[in-house]
Amino acid sequence: MKADDVNVILNAIKKLPPTVKTIAIDDCGYIMTHYFMKNHRNMKGNAQFDMYNQMADDMCSLVNGIKELPEDYIVYMMFHEETSDYGDTKLLTIGKLLDQKAPLIGMVTIALRCMSAGGRHFFRTVTDGSDITKAPEEMFTTEEIENDLKAVDSAIREYYNIPTIEKNSPVETKTKKTKEKEGKTT
Numbered sequence: 001m002k003a004d005d006v007n008v009i010l011n012a013i014k015k016l017p018p019t020v021k022t023i024a025i026d027d028c029g030y031i032m033t034h035y036f037m038k039n040h041r042n043m044k045g046n047a048q049f050d051m052y053n054q055m056a057d058d059m060c061s062l063v064n065g066i067k068e069l070p071e072d073y074i075v076y077m078m079f080h081e082e083t084s085d086y087g088d089t090k091l092l093t094i095g096k097l098l099d100q101k102a103p104l105i106g107m108v109t110i111a112l113r114c115m116s117a118g119g120r121h122f123f124r125t126v127t128d129g130s131d132i133t134k135a136p137e138e139m140f141t142t143e144e145i146e147n148d149l150k151a152v153d154s155a156i157r158e159y160y161n162i163p164t165i166e167k168n169s170p171v172e173t174k175t176k177k178t179k180e181k182e183g184k185t186t
Helices: 006-014 028-041 047-067 096-101 149-159 170-181
Strands: 020-026 072-079 082-084 090-093 115-117 120-122 144-147
Touching: 006 047, 028 047, 028 090, 047 072, 047 096, 144 149
Parallel strands: 020 072
Antiparallel strands: 082 090, 115 120, 120 144
């Protein structure tokens, strides 16, 4: 699904089959970017503040809407990051409101940082003191793990004692059948 309206995204998540328990929203930052680009030229003076307020409201509504989902749902919100001249890394957002008054990173429990070095892609699980990386201390055994969202999902489900996704769920079967219909068997 392609959407950049928070209400559309949340409604779509709520309408997913009950067997879908893992959702990825990629790229959350573009929800703000698209709203900004659609509206910034049309707003002058105080109306510009309204635009930034709306973007912050939307992002907070997205996080809060996700928190209202059943406990066995895991939603991955992908963001780009930016690093200041002082070396501090944060989520790339638009407007000071989300950076200073309602930082999204404070609303979530886990924030893994995707990194690469020497041709290897991996997730950082703990902060180096200058970024937003965080996870419960015992969730991961190392500071770096493979860039494998399925393995992350399994670790989160194990840590919080959330039932794992059944391998032969109707969704997987439907996906496999769809691929077979399209002649793309694996």
